Amino acid sequence: MKNETGSLVRPDALPESASRPVVTPLSASVVYASETPDMLDQQYQGDLHGYTYAREGHPNADVVGRRIDRMEASPNPGVVTSSGMAAVSAVLLGVTQTGDHVIGGNQLYGRSLRMMTEDLPRLGITTSMVDPGDIAAMRAAIRPETRMILIEAVSNPTLQVADVAGLSALAKEAGLLLVVDNTFTTPRAFRPFEWGADVVIHSLTKLLAGHSDVMLGYVAARDRALNDRLRVFTVTAGMNPSPFDCWLAERGMLSxxxxxxxxxxxxxxxxxxxxxxxxxxxxxxxxxxxxxxxxxxxxxxxxxxxxxxxxxxxxxxxxxxxxxxxxxxxxxxxxxxxxxxxxxxxxxxxxxxxxxxxxxxxxxxxxxxxxxxxxxxxxxxxxxxxxxxxxxxxx
Missing domain, CATH: 3.90.1150.10 (Aspartate Aminotransferase, domain 1)
Known part of the structure; x- marks a missing residue:
C-alpha cells in the first residue's frame, strides 16, 4: 500500500551518516525485517546475528545484558528479563519439574520466599528453607530429588551473609545447581561465578539501574546448555524486557x-x-x-x-x-x-x-x-x- 506521495508506508532504512550517536539509540521496534527466508533461517540457526521479534531479543536488551556480563565475568551471555522476579521464575520454573526438590535460603526476598513456599509446592515441587550459613543443615536437607540451592549472598532484609564457599563445595559434591541472587551485593562487591555459582540472578530495578524508574531482571548460567534453556524459557513465557526500560537502565548503569x-x-x-x-x-x-x-x-x-x-x-x-x-x-x-x-x-x-x-x-x-x-x-x-x-x- 502506498501513501499520498506514492512512497511505501515503511521506510527501507535509517538515513545514512558518516558519524555515529554517542548515546545508544532507543530501538522501539517490535519486529525486524530480513531480506529472504534463507537469511531468516540463518538468524534462527545462529549462523547470522540479527533480530527477528522483540520477545526474542532486541538491541537495547543486548546492550544492557553485555554490560552486566562484563561486570559479572559471566561465561555466557545473560538474559535480560522484565523484572527481577521474572529472572527468579525463569530459574525455578524453567529448570525444575514435578517431583524435584529445591532448597532455599530461609531469608530470601519476600516474593522469592512466597514462590518457594506456595507456588512451587502447588506444582508438585517440594522445597526446604534453610539457614545459608549452616552447611550442616544444608547437607541434612538434601534429598535424592534435590535439584538446586537458591540463596542471596547477603539476605533481605536481615543482612545475613551466606557461606558461599561452603555451599559451592556442597553443591558440587551433591551434583546440585547453586543459584545466587546478587541483587544486594552487586558485582561491585561480589562475583558469584568466581565463587563457584552455577547461576547468577539480578534485579536491575535496584542498585544497577538505580533511579526507581526501571523494572528489569537478569539471569546467566555457567553451563552453555543451561543458559540456552533459560533463554528459551524466558522467550516462551514472555518475560521479555521493555526496550525503553533497558535504555533507561543503561543510562543508570553509567554512574x-x-x-x-x-x-x-x-x-x-x-x-x-x-x-x-x-x-x-x-x-x-x-x-x-x-x-x-x-x-x-x-x-x-x-x-x-x-x-x-x-x-x-x-x-x-x-x-x-x-x-x-x-x-x-x-x-x-x-x-x-x-x-x-x-x-x-x-x-x-x-x-x-x-x-x-x-x-x-x-x-x-x-x-x-x-x-x-x-x-x-x-x-x-x-x-x-x-x-x-x-x-x-x-x-
Missing amino acids: FDLRFDRAQSTAARLADHLASLKGVKRVIYPGRADHPDHVRADALLSGQFCNMVSFELDGDRAVANAFTRAADGLSFAPTLGDVGTTLSHPASSSHRALTAEKRTALGMSEGFFRVSVGLEDPGTLCTVFEQAVTTATGN
Whole structure:
C-alpha cells in the first residue's frame, strides 16, 4: 500500500551518516525485517546475528545484558528479563519439574520466599528453607530429588551473609545447581561465578539501574546448555524486557560505580551513628565488628559491605508509624537502590505474608526497618535519622 506521495508506508532504512550517536539509540521496534527466508533461517540457526521479534531479543536488551556480563565475568551471555522476579521464575520454573526438590535460603526476598513456599509446592515441587550459613543443615536437607540451592549472598532484609564457599563445595559434591541472587551485593562487591555459582540472578530495578524508574531482571548460567534453556524459557513465557526500560537502565548503569561507592561509604557512617542512639535496640551492617557474620562478610565481599543497613527500634507498630512520619524527606517505600535513601518495613511489606511468629523467628519485629542508603550528605542523613528516632521512641 502506498501513501499520498506514492512512497511505501515503511521506510527501507535509517538515513545514512558518516558519524555515529554517542548515546545508544532507543530501538522501539517490535519486529525486524530480513531480506529472504534463507537469511531468516540463518538468524534462527545462529549462523547470522540479527533480530527477528522483540520477545526474542532486541538491541537495547543486548546492550544492557553485555554490560552486566562484563561486570559479572559471566561465561555466557545473560538474559535480560522484565523484572527481577521474572529472572527468579525463569530459574525455578524453567529448570525444575514435578517431583524435584529445591532448597532455599530461609531469608530470601519476600516474593522469592512466597514462590518457594506456595507456588512451587502447588506444582508438585517440594522445597526446604534453610539457614545459608549452616552447611550442616544444608547437607541434612538434601534429598535424592534435590535439584538446586537458591540463596542471596547477603539476605533481605536481615543482612545475613551466606557461606558461599561452603555451599559451592556442597553443591558440587551433591551434583546440585547453586543459584545466587546478587541483587544486594552487586558485582561491585561480589562475583558469584568466581565463587563457584552455577547461576547468577539480578534485579536491575535496584542498585544497577538505580533511579526507581526501571523494572528489569537478569539471569546467566555457567553451563552453555543451561543458559540456552533459560533463554528459551524466558522467550516462551514472555518475560521479555521493555526496550525503553533497558535504555533507561543503561543510562543508570553509567554512574553505578560512583553511586555504589558513595552510598556504601554513607551506609557505614549511618550504621555507626544509629548504634549510638537511644531507642535503637540493634543495628545490622556487615561492615561492623558486631555483625554475627562479619568475618565471613569480610572474606566474601573484600571490604565492600554495600549500602544496606537494617536496625530495630525499641517499640511496636505505633513506634514504627511514628518513626516513618518523623523521618522528614525520606521515602517509606518497598524498594532499594534508589539515588535517594528509602525505608522499608518488612512486617508491612516484603514479609507481610509471614505470621508474626515466623517474622519474629527470623528477627523481623514491628520495630525492624531496612534502609537503602542513597546519595544524600552523610551528616544530614544522620541528623534526619536521629531526630526521627528521638521523636518516635521519646529518647
